[in-house]
Amino acid sequence: MARSVGLGIVLVASVIFADGSRGETAFERQTSLEDLLEIQVSSAARRLQSPSEAPSMVSVVTASEIHRFGWRSLGEALASFRGLSTTYDRSYTYLGVRGFGRPGDYTSRVLLMIDGHPVNDGVYDQAPIGPEFPLDMELVDRIEFVPGAGSVMYGGNAVLGVINVVTKTGAGNGRKINASLGDGGALHAGISAGWRDDDGRDGLLAYSRERNRGRDLYFESYEAAGANAWSRGLDFERNERLFAQLRQGGFAAALVANQRTKGVPGGPYGIDLNTPGSQVMDRRWQLNLRYEHAMSADTTLQWRAHAMDVRYNGEWMYSGVSQPDGMVTTSLGGELSVASSAIRGHTLLAGISLRRDGQRHQFAASLDADTPRRAVGLFAQDDIALGERVTLSAGLRHDEVRGIRDYRHLSPRLALILKPAATTVVKLISGSAFRPPNAYETDYAFTGTNAANPNLKSEVAQTNELGLIQDLGTDSSLSASLYRTQMRDLISIERDPATNLQQHHNVGRVDARGLEFELKTRLGPVGLRGGASWQRVRHESGVDLANTPAQLAKLLADAPVAPGVRLGWETYYLGARTADSGAVATTGERVGGSSVSHATLSGSLARDLEWQARVSNVFDRRYGNVAGTEFSSNFPGVQQGPMTQVLQDRRGLSLRLRWAY
Amino acid sequence: MKQVLRVAALMLLWLVLGSAAGAESSTEIRLKASFVFNFVQFTQWPEQTGEITVCSLATDRPEAEFDVLDELRSRYPALVTRRVRTTGEFGTCHVALLEATQAAHLSSVLAATAGRPVLVIADFESGVPLGAALGLVATGGGRIGFDVNLAAARKAGLLLSSRLLQLARRVY
Numbered sequence: 001m002a003r004s005v006g007l008g009i010v011l012v013a014s015v016i017f018a019d020g021s022r023g024e025t026a027f028e029r030q031t032s033l034e035d036l037l038e039i040q041v042s043s044a045a046r047r048l049q050s051p052s053e054a055p056s057m058v059s060v061v062t063a064s065e066i067h068r069f070g071w072r073s074l075g076e077a078l079a080s081f082r083g084l085s086t087t088y089d090r091s092y093t094y095l096g097v098r099g100f101g102r103p104g105d106y107t108s109r110v111l112l113m114i115d116g117h118p119v120n121d122g123v124y125d126q127a128p129i130g131p132e133f134p135l136d137m138e139l140v141d142r143i144e145f146v147p148g149a150g151s152v153m154y155g156g157n158a159v160l161g162v163i164n165v166v167t168k169t170g171a172g173n174g175r176k177i178n179a180s181l182g183d184g185g186a187l188h189a190g191i192s193a194g195w196r197d198d199d200g201r202d203g204l205l206a207y208s209r210e211r212n213r214g215r216d217l218y219f220e221s222y223e224a225a226g227a228n229a230w231s232r233g234l235d236f237e238r239n240e241r242l243f244a245q246l247r248q249g250g251f252a253a254a255l256v257a258n259q260r261t262k263g264v265p266g267g268p269y270g271i272d273l274n275t276p277g278s279q280v281m282d283r284r285w286q287l288n289l290r291y292e293h294a295m296s297a298d299t300t301l302q303w304r305a306h307a308m309d310v311r312y313n314g315e316w317m318y319s320g321v322s323q324p325d326g327m328v329t330t331s332l333g334g335e336l337s338v339a340s341s342a343i344r345g346h347t348l349l350a351g352i353s354l355r356r357d358g359q360r361h362q363f364a365a366s367l368d369a370d371t372p373r374r375a376v377g378l379f380a381q382d383d384i385a386l387g388e389r390v391t392l393s394a395g396l397r398h399d400e401v402r403g404i405r406d407y408r409h410l411s412p413r414l415a416l417i418l419k420p421a422a423t424t425v426v427k428l429i430s431g432s433a434f435r436p437p438n439a440y441e442t443d444y445a446f447t448g449t450n451a452a453n454p455n456l457k458s459e460v461a462q463t464n465e466l467g468l469i470q471d472l473g474t475d476s477s478l479s480a481s482l483y484r485t486q487m488r489d490l491i492s493i494e495r496d497p498a499t500n501l502q503q504h505h506n507v508g509r510v511d512a513r514g515l516e517f518e519l520k521t522r523l524g525p526v527g528l529r530g531g532a533s534w535q536r537v538r539h540e541s542g543v544d545l546a547n548t549p550a551q552l553a554k555l556l557a558d559a560p561v562a563p564g565v566r567l568g569w570e571t572y573y574l575g576a577r578t579a580d581s582g583a584v585a586t587t588g589e590r591v592g593g594s595s596v597s598h599a600t601l602s603g604s605l606a607r608d609l610e611w612q613a614r615v616s617n618v619f620d621r622r623y624g625n626v627a628g629t630e631f632s633s634n635f636p637g638v639q640q641g642p643m644t645q646v647l648q649d650r651r652g653l654s655l656r657l658r659w660a661y
Numbered sequence: 662m663k664q665v666l667r668v669a670a671l672m673l674l675w676l677v678l679g680s681a682a683g684a685e686s687s688t689e690i691r692l693k694a695s696f697v698f699n700f701v702q703f704t705q706w707p708e709q710t711g712e713i714t715v716c717s718l719a720t721d722r723p724e725a726e727f728d729v730l731d732e733l734r735s736r737y738p739a740l741v742t743r744r745v746r747t748t749g750e751f752g753t754c755h756v757a758l759l760e761a762t763q764a765a766h767l768s769s770v771l772a773a774t775a776g777r778p779v780l781v782i783a784d785f786e787s788g789v790p791l792g793a794a795l796g797l798v799a800t801g802g803g804r805i806g807f808d809v810n811l812a813a814a815r816k817a818g819l820l821l822s823s824r825l826l827q828l829a830r831r832v833y
Contacts, residue, residue, distance in 0.1 A: 033699045033828050040803040041689045060802030142801050166801060171827045198823070200811050200832025249833035250790060294787035297764035341764075 038064065042423075042471045054347075054383050055393035055415030055429060056146045057467040057481050059083075059518075063141050063168065068558050069568040070600035070614040070656070072180075072188070074133040074143070074165065079572060081145050082479065082518040082531050085552055086129065087625045089646045090217075090235060091264050091280055093130025097160035098147060098483065098514050099535030099548040102492070103580045103628035109435055109459075111150060111158040114165050114256060117288040118157075121310040122329035122357030122373060125157055125438040133165075134258035134284050136190055136208045136241050138178060141168040148483070149431030149463045151411035152395040155353060155377040159433045159461050160485070167254070169247060170194030170204040175661050178208075180612075182654035184235075185213035192243075202247040212237040217265050221635065221643040222273055231265030231274055238262075250292035259283040264316075266646060270633035275317035283311045298341045302351075305334040325364035329439075331357045337379075347383040349395075352376070360439040369443040369452070373403040381413075391417040399434070407436035407458045423471035435459045441491055441504040451496070451503040459506075461487040476521040485512040490539075492584045507584045510545065512537040526559040541585035544578055547626040551575035551593070561601070568600040574623075579644035582629040589644050594623035596648075608660040613653070620651040687727060692805055693797055694732035697758065697782060700795050700807075701740065703822035704814075706755060706778050712741045716754035718763055719744040728760055729784065748773045756780045759788065767791055778818045790833055794819065798830055806830040 040062075059081050071077040075086045075093040085096040087103060095107045112119045112127035114135060120127055128134070143165050150158030173194035180188040190208030214235030222229035238261045245254040261281045267273040286308040293301045313326040337351025354376055361370040381395035393415040401407040413431030420426065437456035445452040465483040472478060489506040496503055514535030521528050532553045537545040553573040561567045573595040581588035600614040624645030632642035701713050717730040734742040743754065748769040751757040757770055757779050764785045771792045774781060781793040789796035789808035794817060800806035809829040814821050826832055 031695060033696075033703075033824065036692065036695050036699065037800070037804060037806055037828065039692055039805070041692060041805070042803055062802055062804075144801060169830070171829075196827055196832065198826070200809065200826060200829075202832065247831065249831055292790075294790035297767045297785065297787050297791060300787055 038062075040475075042469065042477045054391060054417055055381075055395070055413065055427070056148065057427060057429075057465065057469075057479065059145045059147075059479075061143045065556075065558075066137055066140055066143075068566065068600065068602065069556065069570055069598070070602075070612055070654075071137055072654075073129075073131045073137065074135075075130045077137065077140075077143055078129055078145070078163070080529075080554060080556055080570065081143075082554075083147055083481075083514075083516050083533060083552075084145065085549060085572075085574060087547060088130065088648060089268070089625065089627055089631070090266060091262055091268070092128075092132060095127060095129050096547065096549070098485070098512060098516070098533070099537045099552075100160055100485070100510075100512055100545070101547055102545060103547055103626055104493070104630065106440070108157065108438055109159040111154050111162045112165070113163065114286075115167055115252070115254065115288060116164060116290065116304060117286075117306040118154075118333065118355075119286075119308075120157055121284075121308070122331045122360045123310075123312075123327045123362060123439040125435075127163065128282070129163075131210075131237060131239055132258075132260045132262075132282050134241060134256045134286070135165060135167065135243060136192075136206060138176065138190060138192065138208070139167050139173065139204070139206055139243055141166045141172060147481075148429060148465055148485075149411065149413060149433035149461065151399070151409070151433035152381065152397045152413035152431055153379060155355075155375060155397060155399045155411075156401060156407070156409070156434055156436045156458070159435045159459065159487075167243075167245065168194070168204065169196070170202040170245070171196035173204055173206075176658055177661055178656060178658040180654055180656035182212075183652050184215050185211075186654065187211055188656075190241075200248060202245075204243065204245045206241075206243040208239075208241050210237070210239045214263065214265075215649075217647070219266055219273065219643065221632075221639050221641045222267070224640050227638070228274055231267070233276060234263040234265035234274070234278060236261075236263040250294075252288075252290050254288045256286045256288065257284060266627075266631055266643070267634050267639070268628070268630040269316060271316045271318055272320065273634070273638070275320055277315055277322055278317045279315050281313045285309045295338075296342070300339045302337045302339065303335070305332075307332050323365060325362075325367070327363070328359055328361045329357060330359045331355060345385040348381070350380040352378050360443075362439060362444055364446055366447040367445055369439070369445070371404050371439060371443055373401065373439070375399065375401045389419045393417065395431075401436045403436075403439075404442070404454055407434075409434040409458060409460065425467075425469040427465070427467040427469075429463070429465045429467065431463055433461050433463070435461075435491075437491055437504065449502060451499070451501040453504050456491055456504060457489045457506050459487055459489050459491055461485050472521070474522060475527075477519075479518045481516050483514055483516075486510075487512070490584070494583050507539070509540040510537060511540075526557060529556040530554065539584050543585050543587050545584070546578050546580040546588045549575040549577045549593070562603075565601060565603040568602070569597070570599075571595060571597040577626060579626050580629050589642075591624070591626060591645060594621060596621055596623060605657075610658045612656040612658070614656070615651065615653055617649060617651045622650065623648055687732070689805075690727065690729055690732050691736075693729045693784060694736060696797060696805065696807060697729060697733060697756070698737050698740070700780070700782060700825070701756060703825045704780055705820040705822075706780075707818045708778070712739070713755045714741045714743060714753075715756040715758055716743045716745050716751055717758045717760065718748065718766060719746050730758060751779060752777050754779060756782060759783045759785070759793070761785045764788070767793065774817070776816070780817070780819055781813070789813075789831070794821070795825075800830055808833065 083098045087094045106124045107127040108125035110127045147161040150162040188210035192206035194204040196202045216232040242257040264278040290304045316323045333355035335353040340348045357373040377399045379397035383393045395413045397411045415429040418426040436458045463485040467481040470478045487510045492507045516533035518531035537548040555571045557569045575593045578588035597618045598616045602612045624647045627646045761784045783793035783796040789810045794814040808831045810833045
């Protein structure tokens with residue numbers, strides 16, 4: 001009884017206080033155009049939105065937040081999103097979506113895009129979210145994340161969610177030079193020139209380079225009398241990025257290129273713990289083209305194309321001798337779609353998408369595989385307005401993926417969007433998504449350690465979600481979501497005890513459930529964003545998946561702390577999870593929860609000169625991220641025990657300058 | 662079961678109360694009106710008279726609905742606002758404002774204002790590429806921006822400040 005009364009009070013209060021329509025909004029008569037462009041009208045209160053927004057619980061982070069919190073890599077920005085967490089093994093960064101993020105899965109279940117063009121490569125289907133992401137964060141206008149089944153619009157790969165990184169225009173970027181200095185000998189320098197001429201032609205050119213000597217790292221699991229437990233000089237990183245873009249009207253062309261080299265400390269895959277030379281190098285060249293044409297006042301045609309060349313080269317030192325491996329993948333793709341609101345009450349979208357991975361070449365001492373892949377997708381979606389307060393969104397996509405095996409899937413999605421009040425949106429979403437196995441899962445073989453498996457089936461996932469967006473008045477909103485994803489035929493790498501070879505298998509069903517909240521508000525001059533989520537991802541054997549945090553909590557605050565100086569504060573709590581046991585049906589060792597905080601101070605030295613000081617891991621916490629079992633390959637042996645975690649960086653300081661020239 | 666019924670009853674109460682809490686939030690309308698006001702500030706007409714007339718079509722809208730023109734009228738008294746009955750009358754206005762629901766009238770508005778110094782502002786995405794000089798667009802994350810059609814502005818004899826050009830999302 002008390003609970004119902006309590007609930008009743010909360011509901012009535014939210015209605016009374018939710019009338020954010022009059023008064024205290026952020027703009028007055030004197031507000032400048034620049035400020036108007038930054039004002040965000042909450043989902044509940046707005047009418048103007050893109051067709052992809054309506055049937056989803058989208059989260060957005062803008063350039064001003066990226067700057068305020070000093071985020072240098074995409075991973076740092078993604079860690080602040082509702083439902084997301086990152087795992088770093090000191091080679092690559094992986095993304096956990098609503099608790100789903102097994103070590104070493106290369107984030108293949110998330111589609112990553114730049115301005116709507118796919119970034120995932122043809123061999124690993126990897127979403128490169130760490131410093132390996134090809135765009136410098138200085139060039140990012142906003143990052144959009146849509147959780148759930150994205151195959152209805154984007155095809156295979158988009159099982160857990162879709163991330164779109166939108167770039168700035170030349171006019172929006174202006175001319176900048178930025179430089180930063182951090183401990184561990186970290187240097188970063190970048191220059192960008194953006195312009196828009198009197199005829200409206202917009203261009204942006206940017207180049208940046210960074211290098212980090214990295215620290216010498218101690219690995220407890222190698223500790224033994226007289227033995228070496230250090231990886232010295234192996235945590236280095238070098239990065240180079242190039243970006244060029246031209247825009248005019250509805251046309252845009254962009255060149256994205258990057259090369260990143262990272263040393264490999266910690267002895268994964270049985271390599272020497274301390275022999276210099278172990279490193280991974282990733283290089284990309286990508287060309288993106290798009291054109292939007294208004295056919296009539298209510299119908300628009302959109303065309304997109306991409307061409308990418310992604311290469312990886314690894315050097316692995318075994319007893320002082322290098323064992324190289326690598327991959328080369330080239331991909332060509334395009335999409336043609338039509339969006340129309342010609343029929344009253346309907347917003348229609350239909351299109352065709354093609355992608356050809358002409359080369360998916362993987363090579364190593366005993367490996368030389370190259371299997372091309374072709375994919376065609378046909379999709380359609382209709383958002384139907386059933387009255388003022390109800391919208392029904394129905395979408396369907398048919399995909400055909402052809403390689404050495406053929407994969408086919410029909411991905412439907414249904415969503416009911418209700419607006420019971422002017423400040424409340426309720427969304428009921430149900431969708432199906434799939435992921436065909438990638439070349440690494442089907443083709444990778446290595447004598448004595450790995451066996452290929454061309455007979456893998458696609459993963460198929462059904463996601464059901466109940467979402468709520470409540471506008472609470474001035475710049476305040478609450479988002480909540482209750483969801484369940486049921487996946488079958490999860491692909492996982494397992495060790496066959498008979499042959500002792502690692503091989504990818506379809507390992508059965510997985511049930512992921514969770515509840516997440518996020519509150520955004522402003523208390524005077526202080527901006528706050530806080531969130532908490534509870535999740536559980538369980539395999540049919542009753543074992544919880546490795547690296548799924550039971551809880552996640554985030555708090556981000558930004559406030560002026562002195563005249564002209566702003567502070568951006570972040571605190572992240574990562575709850576208890578289990579380590580990787582090597583087999584999905586075997587419980588891993590429990591890893592306790594940990595929290596980490598970062599602080600960024602920003603100010604101006606002169607009109608066009610800004611400075612920034614970022615202290616990462618403010619409280620100098622000693623914490624780790626779950627490591628894949630490849631970090632225990634030297635056990636038993638030179639390793640004294642398994643390594644279930646890779647320790648993350650301790651407190652660090654970085655100083656930056658940005659000059660608008 | 663009783664618990665479920667109680668919760669359902671409360672939700673129903675909430676829905677009913679919710680609908681009484683007022684029509685569509687006008688945050689978006691206020692924001693759009695601010696944009697329109699700024700557009701007027703940064704445009705130069707060939708014969709700069711005292712007051713700028715902003716016109717909107719009277720058809721296709723329920724009378725009670727508060728829209729951008731109403732907001733302009735209440736917040737910016739320096740502007741003269743008028744509702745016109747036919748698209749032909751737009752020729753006598755400085756600014757022709759087309760709401761999102763009036764997209765179908767774009768071509769007749771453009772025909773009526775051809776060669777005349779009328780700033781056509783469209784509150785729908787496809788307005789600008791089809792010939793409106795300025796248009797409001799969604800720029801992601803709940804933000805609103807605008808596109809510019811330079812050729813259309815030039816043909817109408819209007820001079821748009823370079824500030825508008827630089828801040829636009831797209832320039833056609």
